[in-house]
Amino acid sequence: xxxxxxxxxxxxxxxxxxxxxxxxxxxxxxxxxxxxxxxxxxxxxxxxxxxxxxxxxxxxxxxxxxxxxxxxxxxxxxxxxxxxxxxxxxxxxxxxxxxxxxxxxxxxxxxxxxxxxxxxxxxxxxx
Amino acid sequence: xxxxxxxxxxxxxxxxxxxxxxxxxxxxxxxxxxxxxxxxxxxxxxxxxxxxxxxxxxxxxxxxxxxxxxxxxxxxxxxxxxxxxxxxxxxxxxxxxxxxxxxxxxxxxxxxxxxxxxxxxxxxxxxxxxxxxxxxxxxxxxxxxxxxxxxxxxxxxxxxxxxxxxxxxxxxxxxxxxxxxxxxxxxxxxxxxxxxxxxxxxxxxxxxxxxxxxxxxxxxxxxxxxxxxxxxxxxxxxxxxxxxxxxxxxxxxxxxxxxxxxxxxxxxxxxxxxxxxxxxxxxxxxxxx
Numbered sequence: 001x002x003x004x005x006x007x008x009x010x011x012x013x014x015x016x017x018x019x020x021x022x023x024x025x026x027x028x029x030x031x032x033x034x035x036x037x038x039x040x041x042x043x044x045x046x047x048x049x050x051x052x053x054x055x056x057x058x059x060x061x062x063x064x065x066x067x068x069x070x071x072x073x074x075x076x077x078x079x080x081x082x083x084x085x086x087x088x089x090x091x092x093x094x095x096x097x098x099x100x101x102x103x104x105x106x107x108x109x110x111x112x113x114x115x116x117x118x119x120x121x122x123x124x125x126x127x
Numbered sequence: 128x129x130x131x132x133x134x135x136x137x138x139x140x141x142x143x144x145x146x147x148x149x150x151x152x153x154x155x156x157x158x159x160x161x162x163x164x165x166x167x168x169x170x171x172x173x174x175x176x177x178x179x180x181x182x183x184x185x186x187x188x189x190x191x192x193x194x195x196x197x198x199x200x201x202x203x204x205x206x207x208x209x210x211x212x213x214x215x216x217x218x219x220x221x222x223x224x225x226x227x228x229x230x231x232x233x234x235x236x237x238x239x240x241x242x243x244x245x246x247x248x249x250x251x252x253x254x255x256x257x258x259x260x261x262x263x264x265x266x267x268x269x270x271x272x273x274x275x276x277x278x279x280x281x282x283x284x285x286x287x288x289x290x291x292x293x294x295x296x297x298x299x300x301x302x303x304x305x306x307x308x309x310x311x312x313x314x315x316x317x318x319x320x321x322x323x324x325x326x327x328x329x330x331x332x333x334x335x336x337x338x339x340x341x342x343x344x345x346x347x348x349x350x351x352x353x354x355x356x357x358x359x360x361x362x363x364x365x366x367x368x369x370x371x372x373x374x375x376x377x378x379x380x381x382x383x384x385x386x387x388x389x390x391x392x393x394x395x396x397x398x399x400x401x402x403x404x405x406x407x408x409x410x411x412x413x414x415x416x
Contacts, residue, residue: 052324054339
């Protein structure tokens, strides 16, 4: 299996299932998990992460509903990264969320769009 | 997920105690922790499940009625009881022979492997076993006849942390195999925090909560503040765990409203122990304020 890092925070306000789901999704979006790869069994995964099997089940169910994985009875849960439109849409959506925050903040502080463009150019080079 | 044990409206009356209308469902491949204080009714319910006590009313369905024969069901259940029910003057081998003969699918190889793993010597007398060794021996017997459901009454009570961890690792390993499930009672919340998938809380003979462990922990917060804060949020449901003239600590499920009311109030993740105490404790200042 490709690289899958899951780090759970006990101080995060986000529920466990959401933290785990986001990290799997991010591994798929970054291409660290490839199309057709088998995810760990829910039992094994939950024991390793020390969370309830019911939590992992929920993660897999929701990822399946959103189209990122596919479960096959008796075989397991596989990554579906072949759906390019879904992957692109999700990337765009995640970035748009951050941009809306950024633009809202800029507007409240009276920062003009030109300045924002310049800042973005610099930061994009630097990071 | 299949249901391995379905308990419906089970009641049992004693002169001084009542197990009232117990309903719960155990899901396959889960470790379900059965949490309650001493005297809450845990052992009584386990004895009823195992047929060691008769119930007054209600229904108990094993393995979704997959097996028609009561003997088959007995073979599919592994049992570890608190006081062992072993004969003190026999050695491990003699006791094992008695128990093995009552099961159809006794697996001597598995049994021998567990003995080795637990560093138990077959020629030792039962009476010479420490509490931890007795539990391990009982577990070795319970896991050596192809059981799909392991039912344990207070397996961790009175054991040191290292042996408790060892037991928990074995349970976690056991449920990795498809179709294996565990139900165990305890009053030690840290054992469940480490390995349980689902938690059932019993108090005064009634089930007061059953849910996914993570959901249960996430639906509460520990709230801390000054007594002035406490007054301002007195309409919210908080169970006070501790209160002095300097401030208070409590458990709440109304944390979103409390946060809106006092944005700077301290809200922290609650532990299962805090939640359990809040739900069952007879702490001073017990009333919901």
